[in-house]
Amino acid sequence: MxxxxxxxxxxxxxxxxxxxxxxxxxxxxxxxxxGFWLLQALNETLEREVQVELQLENVPRDVVIxxxxxxxxxVVLRDRGLELARHSFSSLFRQNQVEIDFTKYDxxxxxxxxxxxxxxxxxxxxxxxxxxxxxxxxxPDTLRFSYNHGRSRTLPVKLEGDIKVAQGNYIKxxxxxxxxVRIYAPxxxxxxxxxxxxxxxxxxxxxxxxxxxxxxxxxxxxQLKYEPEQVSLKVDIDYYVxxxxxxxxxxxxxxxxxxxxxxxxxxTVRFNIKSDRSKEISPEDFVIATTYEDLLQNKESxxxxxxxxxxxxxxxxxxxxxxxxxxxxxxxxxxx
Numbered sequence: 001m002x003x004x005x006x007x008x009x010x011x012x013x014x015x016x017x018x019x020x021x022x023x024x025x026x027x028x029x030x031x032x033x034x035g036f037w038l039l040q041a042l043n044e045t046l047e048r049e050v051q052v053e054l055q056l057e058n059v060p061r062d063v064v065i066x067x068x069x070x071x072x073x074x075v076v077l078r079d080r081g082l083e084l085a086r087h088s089f090s091s092l093f094r095q096n097q098v099e100i101d102f103t104k105y106d107x108x109x110x111x112x113x114x115x116x117x118x119x120x121x122x123x124x125x126x127x128x129x130x131x132x133x134x135x136x137x138x139x140p141d142t143l144r145f146s147y148n149h150g151r152s153r154t155l156p157v158k159l160e161g162d163i164k165v166a167q168g169n170y171i172k173x174x175x176x177x178x179x180x181v182r183i184y185a186p187x188x189x190x191x192x193x194x195x196x197x198x199x200x201x202x203x204x205x206x207x208x209x210x211x212x213x214x215x216x217x218x219x220x221x222x223q224l225k226y227e228p229e230q231v232s233l234k235v236d237i238d239y240y241v242x243x244x245x246x247x248x249x250x251x252x253x254x255x256x257x258x259x260x261x262x263x264x265x266x267x268t269v270r271f272n273i274k275s276d277r278s279k280e281i282s283p284e285d286f287v288i289a290t291t292y293e294d295l296l297q298n299k300e301s302x303x304x305x306x307x308x309x310x311x312x313x314x315x316x317x318x319x320x321x322x323x324x325x326x327x328x329x330x331x332x333x334x335x336x
Contacts (some may be wrong), residue, residue, distance in 0.1 A: 047078050047136060052096040052125060056145065059102045064184040066225040067113075067146040069100065075125060076136040083130050098124045111186040113146040113223070146223050152184045153193070157231055160197040160219065165237055166208045170274060172238040176231055181218065184225040198231060209239040240272040240316070245283040249306065249325065254292045257334045263326040267306060271315040285312040288320065295329060302326060 052073045059065065075096075098121075105114045121143060125135055157176050165171060181196055197219045212235045218226045247269050251260030269286050287310035298304070304327040306320045 046080070047076055049074055049076050050096060051075075052098055052128060052138075054143075055097060055099050056102055057099045059147075062149050063102070063147050064149075064152070064225060065145060065147050066184055066223050067144070069143060069145050070140060073098075073125075073138045073140070075138045077129060077133050078136050079130065079133040083132055086130075096128050098128070100124070111146075111148040111151070111223075114144060116143040148184060148186055151187050151190060152182050153190050154180050154182050155193060155196050156180045157198055157218070158195045160199050161201040163200055163203060163235060168272075169209055169237050169239045172236040172274070172276070173234075174236075175234045177234070178228070178231060181231065182227045184227065185223055189221075189223060196226065198233065200233070209237050211236055238275055241275045241278050242270060242272055243278055243281065244268045244270045244321075245281065245286065247283050247286045247288050249304075249327075250287070250289045251295075252289050252291045254329075257331055258292065259330045259332045260290070260292075260295070261328050261330050262304060267325065268321045269308070269318065270321060271318045273315045277314060281312055281315065286310060292329075295327070302328070 052075050054069050054071060054073060056065065056069055100116065105116065106112075107114070118141065121138065122135055125138065126133075129135070157179055159174070159176075163171060163174070176198065183190065183193065183196065185193075198216055199219050200216070203214065214233045214235075215230050216233050217230050245268070246266045248266045249260070249262040254260060267288065269283075269288070271281075273281060286308060288306050289309050290304060290307075295304070303324045305324050306322075308318065308320065311318060
C-alpha cells in the first residue's frame with residue numbers, strides 16, 4: 001500500500017509538477033520525430049524475406065510422387081516499406097501459398113522427372129504479392145519432382161552397420177517392425193533391388209544392458225520412395241556374467257593297475273557366459289583330462305599342465321585355476 005502511494009506521488013509530480021510542462025513538450029517532439037522517421041522509412045525501398053508454402057495439386061490416384069517438391073520457398077521481396085508492411089499484416093490472416101498443377105507438367109511417361117522453369121515459378125509467386133512488389137530471388141532456385149505410375153515392390157528391411165555395445169554386454173535380440181516395406185521407383189531401379197537397408201551408424205553411443213527402441217529412416221536414394229518411410233528398431237541388450245565350477249582332473253588310457261592322483265583333485269574353471277544362460281552350465285559340461293602316454297613323456301617335472309578337452313558352446317574367457325597341479329601315478333590292486 002505504501003509503495004503504491006509513492007508511485008502515485010511520483011507520477012503526479014512528473015505530470016503536474018513545476019517541470020511537467022518541459023516533460024510534455026519533450027514527449028510531444030519525440031512523438032513527432034518518430035512519426036517523421038516512420039513515414040520516411042515506409043517510403044524507402046526495402047528488401048524482406050518471406051516464406052511461401054508449396055503444394056502440388058491435381059495428382060492422379062495412380063501416380064506416386066517419389067521425390068517431392070520442397071514444402072516451402074524462401075522469397076526475397078523488394079518494394080516500398082509501406083507495401084511490405086501491408087503485406088506482413090495481411091499475412092497474419094492469409095497464408096502465402098503457391099499451388100502447382102501436376103497436370104500441367106505431366107509428361108505422359110510411366111516414369112518422369114520434372115523441372116519447373118524459374119519463369120513459371122516467378123509468375124505463380126507474383127500472384128501472392130502486390131503489382132509493385134518485385135521478386136528478387138527465391139531459394140531453392142531449382143525446383144524438381146519425380147514420379148511414376150504405381151511401379152512398386154515389397155522388399156525386406158535389413159540392417160546396415162553394427163550396433164555398438166559396451167564391454168561385457170551383448171546383443172540378445174534385434175527386431176524390425178515392419179520387417180518389409182513397399183518401394184516405389186522406376187522399373188530400372190526396382191529390378192536391381194533385393195532389400196532395403198536400415199542405417200544404424202547414427203546410433204553411435206555404446207549400449208549397456210536394457211531395452212532400446214528407435215524410429216529410424218530408411219537409407220535415402222534418388223528416385224525412390226518408401227512406404228512407410230520409417231521403421232521401428234528394437235534392440236535388447238544383455239550382459240555377460242562370470243561363473244565358476246569345480247571340475248575334477250581325470251586320467252585317460254591308464255592301465256588297470258595304475259591310477260592318476262592330482263593335488264588338488266578338482267580345480268576351478270572360470271568363464272563368462274550370457275546372463276540368461278548362467279544356470280544352464282554345470283561341471284559335467286567340462287572335461288579336464290590327460291592321457292597316460294602324455295604323462296610318461298613328462299619326465300622333467302612333477303607338475304601337470306591342465307587343458308580343457310571339452311567346453312560348452314556360448315562361453316568366453318575360459319580360465320583354469322590353478323593352471324597346473326602336482327600329480328602322481330598310483331599303483332592299485334587289480335582284482336583277480
